[in-house]
Amino acid sequence: MEVLNKLYDMTAFGAIGDDPLTLVMLVLALFLLYLGIGKRFEPLLLVPIAFGVLLANFPGGNMSVTPSTEIIEHMTILEIAKEHGIMNMLYYMLIKTGLLPPLIFMGVGAMTDFGPMLRNLKLAFFGAAAQIGIFTVLISAVALGFSLKEAAALGIIGGADGPTAIYTAIKLAPDLLGPIAIAAYSYMALVPVIIPFVVKFTVTEKELKINMKEQDKLYPNKVKIKDMNRIKIIFPIVLCAIVSILVPSSVPLVGMLLFGNLIKEIGSDTNRLMVAASETIMNAATIFLGLTVGATMTASTFLDKTTLLIILGGFIAFAISIFGGIMAVKVHNLFAKKKINPLIGATGLSAVPMASRVANDIALKYDSKNHLLQYAMSSNISGVIGSAVAAGVLISFLS
Amino acid sequence: MDNISSNLSEALILLAIGMITVFLILALVVVSGNILIKIVNKYAPEPSKKLTRASRSATGTAPEVVAAITAVVETVTAGQGRIESIKKVEH
Incomplete structure (x- = not known):
């Protein structure tokens, strides 16, 4: 009998029975795994996050992230690993220091082509308008009783950029990291649903039929690019200098993005670096980011009213950002001869390239010759810069 | 309540500063991009x-x-x- 008792103690059955809310978290983890594997919603991130939730909520495994305290912050990495397990070691080493989001941005940069933006520079403005959701939700969250830092971390979900949302949450509201990451990546996965939803209520059929290529023929660009390769190499260096001088707090994100882009654009001379940034480092960073963020989500930290408000607030931030971009195009069209399809404004979100693909598909439904992917990519890529700059402003004012 | 209202006024200031900064940076992206294109077109017109x-x-x-x-x-x-x-x- 004693042996059986010892065997029972060795397993997690007893601990699960003691805290039934753990079961809710395990079900949530399985649901997220289903979304990632079955529905293919951002599987590269949702699967590691979901598995992190699973690992963290099996009692006795010592794989959940312990909320930051003064004691932990004064411990060495070795002591954290010894006392709190390897997941805490990874979290405090890679997440708490803010290391992984910039590394992921470097990989994103190494996969980004600024060409469409350089060909349609004017459209980059709409990436700015689409950041309005971040700040309107910040105000709404403050009105609901969130602190300024928490509200800012919540609002940044509206930028539709996972690494930026995580980076801002780490800097401003680390306790809300789990729900913010889940909301950000879930809504990014739901871009094909959210953009058509907002477009349906805000854009007329006539506007959706605005053909960008025909507009280009009617009102051609004054400046033609003669040497795109050379410009693509110089551009990230110039842009890095501008952002570094004006919003230094956004440099960890934007700077790494532009470095990644530079090593891509140089070509074969830095090909190995580009492969490392966009594959080796990016993949490793994504695994550790997903697992550790998932491991912050335990029943005690996740199952409360705040999480629900974050999920709801994140959706509103997303929708307002899309609305802001669309409205900016509409205002532009009131005054300009050369009309722009409002879908270009809707892609001012950072979710690259999914937002552009969705906009392209919507445009093709109304006019089978209206391929606006290249134009949408312009505001889409500028949205990445815009949301990182917005995050930089929030961090420098609030941290 | 006072805390919320003071936070709200700070949030409004953040809205103004944040949006102006984002627009400013992207305006500089547009301007610097155009200048860069013109310079490269002028001094290196042959595609590399x-x-x-x-x-x-x-x-x-x-x-x-x-x-x-x-x-x-x-x-x-x-x-x-x-x-x-x-x-x-x-x-």
């Missing part, structure tokens, strides 16, 4: 040849063969594939 990954890794492979293989890989992989090296397999 970007060394593709394939052209260097293909030791001894004729450029037209590299171009053909690159085109096939681009088409088959829908632009996602990349040529790391080209090796001739002896039968």
